[in-house]
Amino acid sequence: MRPALPLLCYALTVAWCLPPWLARLTSRGVSAPLGLAAWLCAMGSVLAAAGLVIQFLFRTIGADWPSLTRALCRSVAGTACTPVVYRSALYELGVTAVALAVTVAAALALWRYGRRVQRAGRRSREHAEVARITGRALAGTGAVVLDDPRPAAYCVPGRALAGSGAIVLTSGALALLDAPQLAAVLAHERAHLTARHHAIVTATRALTAAFPAVPLFTRGAAEVARLTEMSADDVAARRAGRAPLAAALLAIATGKAVPGTILSAADLAVPARVERMIQPARPLLHAVVGLALAAVLAAVVVLPAVLAQYA
Amino acid sequence: MRGFGDLEAEVMHRVWDHDGPVTVRELFEEMRKQRAIAYTTVMSTMDNLHRKGWLSRDKDGKAYRYAAVASRDEYSARLMREAMAEAGDTEAVLTHFIAQMDGEQSQVLGDVLRRLTEGQGA
Numbered sequence: 001m002r003p004a005l006p007l008l009c010y011a012l013t014v015a016w017c018l019p020p021w022l023a024r025l026t027s028r029g030v031s032a033p034l035g036l037a038a039w040l041c042a043m044g045s046v047l048a049a050a051g052l053v054i055q056f057l058f059r060t061i062g063a064d065w066p067s068l069t070r071a072l073c074r075s076v077a078g079t080a081c082t083p084v085v086y087r088s089a090l091y092e093l094g095v096t097a098v099a100l101a102v103t104v105a106a107a108l109a110l111w112r113y114g115r116r117v118q119r120a121g122r123r124s125r126e127h128a129e130v131a132r133i134t135g136r137a138l139a140g141t142g143a144v145v146l147d148d149p150r151p152a153a154y155c156v157p158g159r160a161l162a163g164s165g166a167i168v169l170t171s172g173a174l175a176l177l178d179a180p181q182l183a184a185v186l187a188h189e190r191a192h193l194t195a196r197h198h199a200i201v202t203a204t205r206a207l208t209a210a211f212p213a214v215p216l217f218t219r220g221a222a223e224v225a226r227l228t229e230m231s232a233d234d235v236a237a238r239r240a241g242r243a244p245l246a247a248a249l250l251a252i253a254t255g256k257a258v259p260g261t262i263l264s265a266a267d268l269a270v271p272a273r274v275e276r277m278i279q280p281a282r283p284l285l286h287a288v289v290g291l292a293l294a295a296v297l298a299a300v301v302v303l304p305a306v307l308a309q310y311a
Numbered sequence: 312m313r314g315f316g317d318l319e320a321e322v323m324h325r326v327w328d329h330d331g332p333v334t335v336r337e338l339f340e341e342m343r344k345q346r347a348i349a350y351t352t353v354m355s356t357m358d359n360l361h362r363k364g365w366l367s368r369d370k371d372g373k374a375y376r377y378a379a380v381a382s383r384d385e386y387s388a389r390l391m392r393e394a395m396a397e398a399g400d401t402e403a404v405l406t407h408f409i410a411q412m413d414g415e416q417s418q419v420l421g422d423v424l425r426r427l428t429e430g431q432g433a
Contacts (some may be wrong), residue, residue, distance in 0.1 A: 119402045122401050124403045124405075126403070127393060132320060133319055133320045137320070147387060148388060149393050150395065152408075153408035154396055154405045154407040154408060155405070155406055156403060157404065164341040168390070185408050189406075189408065192406045197406060198406065202404050225406075228406065229409075232406075250420060251418055252409050253409050253410070253412045254412065257419060271420070273409065
């Protein structure tokens with residue numbers, strides 16, 4: 001058991017201690033794609049390390065049971081009945097019990113994960129189909145409009161291969177946006193569908209359902225959702241411009257039209273997504289955060305592999 | 312990108328625009344005035360929509376009369392309920408452009424917005 005301890009400590013540290021630090025690095029969305037990769041790799045890394053620990057538990061049991069049974073047989077049959085044999089038997093039983101409990105817990109988590117992913121897919125496909133059939137097609141955009149005064153814009157994935165996802169705008173949102181702002185919103189939603197952000201969001205949300213008490217997954221799911229938004233913002237800003245995108249974000253969030261592209265100055269209390277459109281991070285900050293994220297990324301990829309060598 | 316789904320949408324919108332139940336023939340005659348389309352295409356589309364639970368049908372002589380199971384507004388309202396729910400309350404994965412802010416947040420943003428607009432010199 002002892003050789004697996006470093007891996008176990010690693011998994012626990014990354015799962016409980018890394019999230020606050022990583023969140024500080026990624027909260028403002030500097031290098032959003034790199035931040036996204038860091039969160040996802042950290043999650044993958046912890047799952048892999050946990051898998052290796054479980055595998056090691058079973059290897060231990062497999063390796064020790066034969067010699068133990070031989071020892072027990074000898075002690076029952078004859079003279080070699082020593083307290084050492086019984087202690088070791090108790091230890092083996094303990095390890096076996098732990099391994100069984102961990103396996104049951106892992107199977108339960110896997111089941112919860114699978115059920116959540118499956119349901120999310122089904123509900124999303126249903127939503128997309130109903131939206132595509134009931135919505136009014138917005139000519140030349142592939143988006144549909146639903147009549148509702150509340151401003152909202154979102155997209156929902158359809159069947160994986162048919163590309164049948166839907167981009168939905170309410171009539172309330174449409175009334176708030178001028179042409180460049182609408183183009184920015186559509187570019188943002190298309191970026192989600194193209195980059196398959198829904199698959200990422202579905203997986204991380206399902207991990208939260210599978211491990212409801214692990215900060216890496218609960219906090220990670222929220223951060224991942226934010227970072228996919230920021231990544232889509234970056235794509236949309238390149239296609240449609242930063243100013244119209246920032247104006248569209250403000251318009252939909254507040255429910256008030258934002259005339260033209262007025263945004264030249266930053267101000268306090270602007271949410272992170274609007275702020276990074278108005279005032280992008282300085283190159284130096286970009287480089288520092290990028291390096292730090294790359295270091296995290298490298299660590300979570302390399303460390304479990306190195307620690308597994310010792311197990 | 313939308314292909315067949317497009318046709319389903321068109322048929323549903325036409326059914327909703329009718330006051331009462333409608334036959335395949337009636338809908339086909341209506342659609343033929345605007346575009347080239349085969350009777351069997353309309354029929355299989357309506358059959359699909361019936362199978363998927365969008366249309367109900369009753370035998371009327373030799374033909375079926377189709378009616379929408381729920382109104383357009385009812386479907387819209389259902390979608391909006393799901394779309395406006397908090398992310399944790401719905402299982403569908405919708406990525407919102409940006410969530411609508413609550414009163415206080417919206418107030419703050421509105422103030423920022425006003426200042427920025429005034430700064431522009433109107």
